[in-house]
Structures are given as C-alpha cells and as structure tokens.
Amino acid sequence: MANDQKEPTLSENTSxxxxxxxxxxxxxxxxxxxxxxxxxxxxxxxxxxxGDVFKNMSPEHVxxxxxxxxxxxxxxxxxxxxxxxxxSNMIGxxxxxxxxxxxxxxxxxxxxxxxxxxxxKNDPEFRSAFVGYIEWGTRLAVINSQLTENPxxxxxxxxxxxxxxxxxxxxxxxx
Numbered sequence: 191m192a193n194d195q196k197e198p199t200l201s202e203n204t205s206x207x208x209x210x211x212x213x214x215x216x217x218x219x220x221x222x223x224x225x226x227x228x229x230x231x232x233x234x235x236x237x238x239x240x241g242d243v244f245k246n247m248s249p250e251h252v253x254x255x256x257x258x259x260x261x262x263x264x265x266x267x268x269x270x271x272x273x274x275x276x277x278s279n280m281i282g283x284x285x286x287x288x289x290x291x292x293x294x295x296x297x298x299x300x301x302x303x304x305x306x307x308x309x310x311k312n313d314p315e316f317r318s319a320f321v322g323y324i325e326w327g328t329r330l331a332v333i334n335s336q337l338t339e340n341p342x343x344x345x346x347x348x349x350x351x352x353x354x355x356x357x358x359x360x361x362x363x364x365x
Contacts, residue, residue, distance in 0.1 A: 212264025213351060216316055220265065222308075223256040230304040231255075239296050243287065262323065262351050270348060277349060278342040281334050289335040294328045315353060323351045333362070 217223065231252050234240045244251075250273075257269035258280055269275045301324060306312070310320070334341070341362075 210353065213316065213319055213353070214260055214263040214265035216311060217260075217263065218311075220256065220260055220268070222310070223260045223265075224253065226301075226304060226308050226310060227252050227256045227259070229308055230301050233300050233304060234297070237296065237300065239293055240300070243289070243293065259323075262349050264350070264352070267348075276344060277346050278340060278344045281330070281342045282340045284331045284335045285337050285340055287331075287335040289332045291332065294332050298324055298328055319351065319353050326351075329360075 231244065231247070234244050248254075254269065254273050254275065257273050258275065261267055261269045302321070305320070311317070
C-alpha cells in the first residue's frame with residue numbers, strides 16, 4: 191500500500207463484508223428474474239436449435255426457473271417452499287435429455303443476450319458471478335442429461351452462489 195493509505199482494520203473489513211448484498215439483492219427483486227426468464231424462454235421457443243427441447247415445457251417452467259435461480263442467488267426459498275423443488279429435482283429434469291455442447295452454448299448465448307436487453311445489472315463483478323453460475327449450471331445440465339438415473343440424493347441442499355469463486359475442481363464422484 192502507498193504510504194498515505196492505511197490498511198483496513200479487522201472491524202472495518204467485517205463491516206464492509208456485512209454490507210455486501212446477495213446476488214439476489216443486487217439484481218433487485220423477483221420481478222426482475224421473472225422478466226429475464228420470461229423474455230429468455232420466448233426466444234428459446236423460437237430458436238431453431240432449442241425450440242424442440244422446450245416445446246413441451248410446463249406453463250410453470252419460467253416461474254420455477256426464476257424461483258430456482260433467485261433462491262440460489264440468495265433470495266427467498268420460493269423454489270424449495272412454494273414450488274416444492276430441490277436441487278435433486280432440478281437435476282432430475284435434465285436426466286436423459288441428451289443435451290449437447292452446441293445446445294448449451296446457444297442457451298447461454300440467448301440468456302446473456304436477454305440479460306443485456308432487459309437491463310440486468312452489468313457491472314463486471316455481478317456479471318462475472320452471473321456468468322460463472324450460468325456456466326457451472328449449464329455444464330452440469332449437459333453432464334446429467336447424458337445419464338439415465340439421477341445421481342443426486344433428494345436430501346442434498348440447494349446450491350448457493352455468491353460473489354466469490356467456485357470451491358475447486360469438478361469431481362463427479364463427489365457430486
């Protein structure tokens with residue numbers, strides 16, 4: 191540090207960390223997630239590569255995905271409590287879908303495009319966390335879509351995503 195700058199004290203660091211919002215709080219509210227995923231899935235249904243994958247999605251699909259991502263980002267437990275979902279349920283929706291890398295990349299591209307169009311926060315820190323989660327989640331979706339049985343126990347907790355980095359390398363046997 192430069193001579194004219196002092197190192198923050200432990201109590202200053204603690205108070206700074208306490209004031210950091212969750213990703214959900216930073217996004218704003220549930221309406222923002224619902225708008226994002228509503229507009230996104232409108233695009234997905236019209237997409238020549240992804241349309242067939244999602245053509246039979248339930249009328250509640252957008253709401254469930256909105257609730258799931260919002261909960262993962264630190265929002266209320268709407269997916270768990272209201273939708274009666276779990277991380278295992280979400281994994282289960284991908285089993286046997288035989289998703290490809292091309293489809294995953296298109297899904298990611300359309301979501302990020304939609305995020306820009308709806309004005310989702312675009313500061314580098316948030317977008318880094320958002321893209322990190324989308325990359326992590328879609329890659330797990332592709333892996334699990336190749337399976338015939340759900341590898342995740344129903345008791346596994348919901349993932350939590352924050353401003354930091356992932357917890358190390360992916361080890362499939364420790365899923």
